[in-house]
Amino acid sequence: MKKRWRQGEHYVWFSGAAVCLTLLMVAVLLGVVMVNGLGYFWPSDLALATLDDGSRLLGAITNAERVPDRERDNLQFKVGNRDLYGEDFRWIDGAAIADLAYPSNAVLLERVEFGNFHGFLKSLALASDDLAAPGDDWSRLMAALPLVAQRQATVDEMQGHLAELNGEIESLRRQAARLRFDDERAHAEAIHTLQDRMEQLAQRFEGENAAIARTVTELRRSRATFRDAEGREKEIVLADIVRAVRPNAMSVWAKTGFYASKVLELLTDEPRESNTEGGLFPAIFGTVMMVMIMSIFALPMGVVTAVYLREYAREGLLVRLVRIAVYNLAGVPSIVFGVVGLGFFVYGVGSALDVLLFPERLPTPTFGTGGILWASLTLSLLTVPVVIVATEEGLSAIPRGLREASLALGATRFQTLLRVVMPMAVPGIITGFILAVARAAGEVAPLMITGVVKLAPALPIDGNFPYVHLERKFMHLGFHIYDVGFQSPNVEAAKPMVYITTLLLVVIVMVLSLTAVVLRNQMRKRFQSATF
Amino acid sequence: MRIQQSAQPPYRLAVDDPIIAIRNLDLYYGEAQALKDITVAIPRRQVTAFIGPSGCGKSTLLRCLNRLNDLVDSVRITGSIKLEAMEINSGDVDVIELRRRVGMVFQAYNPFPKSIYENVVYGLRIAGVRKRSILDEEARRSLQSAALWEEVKDRLGESAMALSGGQMQRLCIARAIAVNPEVILMDEPCSALDPIATAHIEDLIDALKKTYTVVIVTHNMQQAARVSDYTAFLYLGEMIEFNKTDLIFTQPERRQTQDYITGRFG
Ligand SMILES: Nc1ncnc2c1ncn2[C@@H]1O[C@H](COP(=O)(O)OP(=O)(O)OP(=O)(O)O)[C@@H](O)[C@H]1O
Ligand SMILES: [Mg+2]
Numbered sequence: 181m182k183k184r185w186r187q188g189e190h191y192v193w194f195s196g197a198a199v200c201l202t203l204l205m206v207a208v209l210l211g212v213v214m215v216n217g218l219g220y221f222w223p224s225d226l227a228l229a230t231l232d233d234g235s236r237l238l239g240a241i242t243n244a245e246r247v248p249d250r251e252r253d254n255l256q257f258k259v260g261n262r263d264l265y266g267e268d269f270r271w272i273d274g275a276a277i278a279d280l281a282y283p284s285n286a287v288l289l290e291r292v293e294f295g296n297f298h299g300f301l302k303s304l305a306l307a308s309d310d311l312a313a314p315g316d317d318w319s320r321l322m323a324a325l326p327l328v329a330q331r332q333a334t335v336d337e338m339q340g341h342l343a344e345l346n347g348e349i350e351s352l353r354r355q356a357a358r359l360r361f362d363d364e365r366a367h368a369e370a371i372h373t374l375q376d377r378m379e380q381l382a383q384r385f386e387g388e389n390a391a392i393a394r395t396v397t398e399l400r401r402s403r404a405t406f407r408d409a410e411g412r413e414k415e416i417v418l419a420d421i422v423r424a425v426r427p428n429a430m431s432v433w434a435k436t437g438f439y440a441s442k443v444l445e446l447l448t449d450e451p452r453e454s455n456t457e458g459g460l461f462p463a464i465f466g467t468v469m470m471v472m473i474m475s476i477f478a479l480p481m482g483v484v485t486a487v488y489l490r491e492y493a494r495e496g497l498l499v500r501l502v503r504i505a506v507y508n509l510a511g512v513p514s515i516v517f518g519v520v521g522l523g524f525f526v527y528g529v530g531s532a533l534d535v536l537l538f539p540e541r542l543p544t545p546t547f548g549t550g551g552i553l554w555a556s557l558t559l560s561l562l563t564v565p566v567v568i569v570a571t572e573e574g575l576s577a578i579p580r581g582l583r584e585a586s587l588a589l590g591a592t593r594f595q596t597l598l599r600v601v602m603p604m605a606v607p608g609i610i611t612g613f614i615l616a617v618a619r620a621a622g623e624v625a626p627l628m629i630t631g632v633v634k635l636a637p638a639l640p641i642d643g644n645f646p647y648v649h650l651e652r653k654f655m656h657l658g659f660h661i662y663d664v665g666f667q668s669p670n671v672e673a674a675k676p677m678v679y680i681t682t683l684l685l686v687v688i689v690m691v692l693s694l695t696a697v698v699l700r701n702q703m704r705k706r707f708q709s710a711t712f
Numbered sequence: 713m714r715i716q717q718s719a720q721p722p723y724r725l726a727v728d729d730p731i732i733a734i735r736n737l738d739l740y741y742g743e744a745q746a747l748k749d750i751t752v753a754i755p756r757r758q759v760t761a762f763i764g765p766s767g768c769g770k771s772t773l774l775r776c777l778n779r780l781n782d783l784v785d786s787v788r789i790t791g792s793i794k795l796e797a798m799e800i801n802s803g804d805v806d807v808i809e810l811r812r813r814v815g816m817v818f819q820a821y822n823p824f825p826k827s828i829y830e831n832v833v834y835g836l837r838i839a840g841v842r843k844r845s846i847l848d849e850e851a852r853r854s855l856q857s858a859a860l861w862e863e864v865k866d867r868l869g870e871s872a873m874a875l876s877g878g879q880m881q882r883l884c885i886a887r888a889i890a891v892n893p894e895v896i897l898m899d900e901p902c903s904a905l906d907p908i909a910t911a912h913i914e915d916l917i918d919a920l921k922k923t924y925t926v927v928i929v930t931h932n933m934q935q936a937a938r939v940s941d942y943t944a945f946l947y948l949g950e951m952i953e954f955n956k957t958d959l960i961f962t963q964p965e966r967r968q969t970q971d972y973i974t975g976r977f978g
Contacts, residue, residue, distance in 0.1 A: 494785060581822035585884070588778055588816040589835035589891060590808050599838070600824055 213686065217679035221442035223427040223435050226286040226298055228409060229257070229272060230279040237270065238286055238298045238409035240427075250274055258673075260288075260296035261408055268295060268673045282428045285318075287406065289416065290423040292452060295673060299406040302413065307401035321404055321424060328418045331399050338392050345385050347644055352378045358540040422452075446680065455634060455664050456674040460684060465639055466552065466632075466654035467621060467688060473556035473650075474563065474620045475613070481560065482567025482616075483609055489568070490575040491597060503572075509565040518626030521558030526550055526630060546651050550631030552640045553650035558630045559623060563616035570615065574608020575601065603703075610700040614693045621689045624658040632659045634667070657685040727942075731756040731895060731925050732777060737791035739772060739949075741784065746772045748949045750791070754895070754942075759917060759926045761940035761957065763933070765972065768946045770929045774897050776800075777927065778814040779807050795895070812839065815888035819900040821880040823872040823887070828864050831872045831883055835891035850890050857923075858886035859916050878909025885916065889924075896920065898928040902935065914939050933973055937961050945969045 224240040231237075239257035246253050252274035259270050289297040304317045306324055313323035356374045359367040402418045425438060449459025485506075493499045530547040538546045547553075578601055586596040624632075633653045640652045665671070665678040730753035739747035746769045754760050762770040772781065779800060781787045793800040800810060812835070823831050832851045833841075841847060851868070855861040860882040864875070872883055881901060888896055898917070902910040917926055917939050930936050936943055937957060944954040945968070953960065953969045964970045 579822070581818055581820050582824060584780060584783070585816075585818060585822045585824070585887075586834070586838075587783070588780060588811055588818075589838065589887065590812040591835075591838045592808060595838045599834075604825060 210686070213679050213683050217676065217683040220676035220680060221439045221446075223288065223425055223430060223438050225282050225428050226288060227257070228281045228283050228286065229255075229277050230281075231272070232276050232278050236409040237272070239270070240298075242269070245271075247274060252277060258296075260298040261294075261414075262670075263294040264408060264412060264414065268670060284429040285426060286428050288425050288427050289406070289421055290457075291416070292420045292422060295453065295457070295670075297406060297408075297414070297416065299408040299414065302405045302407050304404045305402065307398065311402060317404075318426070321418075324402065324418060325421060325424060328399065328402060328421075331395070332419050335392060335395055335399070338388065338395075342385065342388055342392070344644070345381055345388070349378055349381050349385070352381070354540060361540045446684075451635070454668055455660060456668055456670065456677050460657065460660065460681060462636055462639060463655040463657045463660045463681070464684065464688070465641075466636070467657045467685070469640055470552055470556050470559065470627075470654065470656065471617055471621050471692070473553065474559045475617065477557060478560035478563045478567055478616055478620075479609075479613060482564045482612065483571050485564070486568045486571035486575060487597065487602075490572050491593070491601070506565050506568050510569070513625075514562055514623055515625040517558055517562045518629045520561065521554055521626060521630045522550075525554040525557050530554060549651075550629065550653060551651040552631055552654040555627050555631040555654070558626050559620045562623065562626065563620050566616045566619060567609070567612040570612020571605060571609050574605035574611075577608065578604050607700045607704050610696050610703070614696045614700075617692050617696070618689050621685065621692070622658055624656070624662055627656055627659055632656045634659070634663045657681055657688070661685070727753040727755045729756050730754055731796065733792075733794045734776075735792045735794075737773075737776065737789070737793060739769075739776065739781070739790075740788045742786040746949050747776075750951045752944055752951055752954050754925060754927060756925050757921055757923070758941040759921050759928060759939050760942045760944065761936040762927070762929045762944050762946060763931070763936050763972070764946035764952075766931070769949045770946055771899050773946065774816075774899055774927060774929055777895070777897055778811050778816055779805075780816070782807070812891050813893055814895045814897060815891060815893035816897040817881070817884050817888050817899070817901050819903055821877060821884050821904065823875070823880050823883050825871070825873055827869050828872045828875070828883060829868040832886050832890050834887060839891065854886040854890040857889050857920065858882045859912065859919075860886055876909075878905050878912060881905060881909070881913060882916065885913075885920075889920075893924065895925045895927065898926065900929050900931065903931065910935070933961075933975075945972060947972070 224242075226238055227241055228236060228238050237257060237259050239259035241255050242258045243256035244253040245256075254274045255272050255277070257270050257272060258268055259265060260268060262268055283300075285300055287297075287299055287301055289299075291297055301317055301321065304321055304324075306312055306320070311324040311327050313320050315323075352374050356371050356378075359371050359374075364371070399419050400417050403415050404418060404421075405413055405415050407413055423438075423441075425434075427435070430438070445459050447459065447464065448461050450462060451460065452458035489499060489503060526549060530545070530549065530551075533547040534542060534545055582600055582604075583596055586600045587593070591599070631653050633655065636653050636655045638649070638652060640649050640654050641647060642649070661678055661681045664674045664681065668674045732754040734753070735751050737747055737750040738745065750773060762773060764770055775781045776789065776793060777795075777800070781789070789801055791801065795810065795813060798810065798813075799805060824834060826834075829851055830837075832854055833847045836847055836850055841850075852861060852865075855864065860879060863879060864883075872880065875883060881904070885896075885901070902913050905913065914935065917928065920926055921941075928936075928940065940957045942954065943957045943960045945952045945960065945964075945966075947968055953964060953966045955965070960969065961973060964973065970976075
């Protein structure tokens, strides 16, 4: 024992334990998130419970609570039918349950509004013959739903076109406003032409709008009537049904297909029902785009600063002070950065830009309000110290002999920097970049005051000129977690979404860092066997 | 050219046709004086060795010859160093040009983490040479002069990091030769090598002096005796004695020199 102690083996044990603890923490965190998040999309069976008092309820069992000396646990049911019952979840005393059955014709509907519906199909009323199909009500419903969805998609497309028209009219209106702002008299003719064009467009807008209204009315006449467990009837418009399944009758394969379609929806669709349902595409897009814009600013800024500090500046009091200041920036609370971003970028630079570039739109701000550009710039302020520190470390690790060798061959300092020093510093720089990206992607507080919103009307990149709209507000996964988890009216129903969003954010950060790590290791391999 | 030296002390040898002439050179690192009133001439196309105990200023003197001391912020130099007609110490000398004329090989072999080929042509590339044929030709010539060609001619594209220590040092010599310098400075080029690799490099130095002027710093008395034509003995920043190598080793004029080469101190 004494001998072991002398050999310093206890240190090995200590560091081993520390590693284990860290791994355990990571594993538990990921585990909790995955267990809670991944199961959510699996269509769980619907249990029909008959209680002692004769009342009945139909729902998925989401939780169980052990009660000592009782045969049956207390059960939590997700009963759905928010529009009928007012609540999604109910705890049922296990002792009060007289019978628990899984009827194969129990239907689970995912709706555009009011969450899920659990019940039984009673009848079906199709408005037009081309939706009709042979068979019983259920197979007719199954046949009709895709067709309805198709038509709904056409309507959405038309509405998109309508929005385009609207945008065009708006831009004409702005042109006219700008001319008026400039000199109303001198541009009278041009303004007139613009107004003519606007009127034409407005007429087309009216026409298309009416056509859409007709199609929608027609589409919404197809309805299905359902009964809930208690026998109450509910008429539901087919166009409002997102998915309809009978989970108790589904095979594992069918459930897998369902799961896949939900995951696909998550990755590619817009959110529904105040973000607790549907997809996360805008938030994913916003997060990734923000991180990219952040990198475009933070990476060059950090690298250039570090190169100056390490390679050119004369080591002295001033440089040391600057370095300490930079290192300490990393410890400033992120919300402080948010405030700086709001004051400097949004109110300062943004308002000045508005006066210079878009005077005709004032007092409506364009850049003078939160937007993805300002949020990204704020984050780049936040992450630039990380890049600086890592780059400086990378630069200082390069042996002096190599610089001297290059200089002794007649290279200038800049050539030495470019051809010898920088290539070797790249792995260090990438390490810093990974840390910066991870930090930026997970940061929420500063974004809340510089441009993030719970629901953005449009993506920051779209088909309308000038295609990239850096002034737009955007959605973000981190903020989504906060919003859905803590600000939504129906927290219990939103919980799985919170886990899934977290999981997605973690995965995105991991994918981004893994790419960088692979890149770095490849660069490292080239320098690996260097002996100095 | 003949350097005129006024009151010639015995250790200040007049050299026929010197390529570098150092006069009254003083060098300070901050307050500390590292070189004291050095006056010496380096003969053309000969091997000159600097010997002396550790910390006596050999490397410092060597690095004055290609202005590598500029990298040290605190350094201050007075006196004159002339490379032919060029005053090395003057503020307006073209340092880039100077370093192309005076190449250097370091104590720790330091090839760049690039391919063998890129290491050799590095100096040419930064000088702006683009033409592939010229680069190829120069690479072959310098590798041949550095006696490395036969060993690496089939693997020029491979990383220089995969070479052995002796090969790396020869690569560094080839790299210095590639820019066609007039003088090659070597700071203890063999200190990290085994006897066989050392013998290799010594043969190489012998061959190099046909074309180049070589200045070598070494701690190894036998090596100095073997490879050099002239030897300078430095002690505590002063040039104690400078003479033909065979004379230094057989009949040193100064007591300190004798003590040092016979190993009585140092
Ligand atoms: N960059 C520097 N800053 C301050 N002092 C230095 C610096 N480089 C060398 N010196 C000092 O100058 C003196 C001469 O150093 P130098 O490196 O020239 O010795 P040397 O003869 O090459 O020794 P060695 O044989 O050990 O290499 C030493 O006292 C050393 O401490
Ligand atoms: Mg030395």
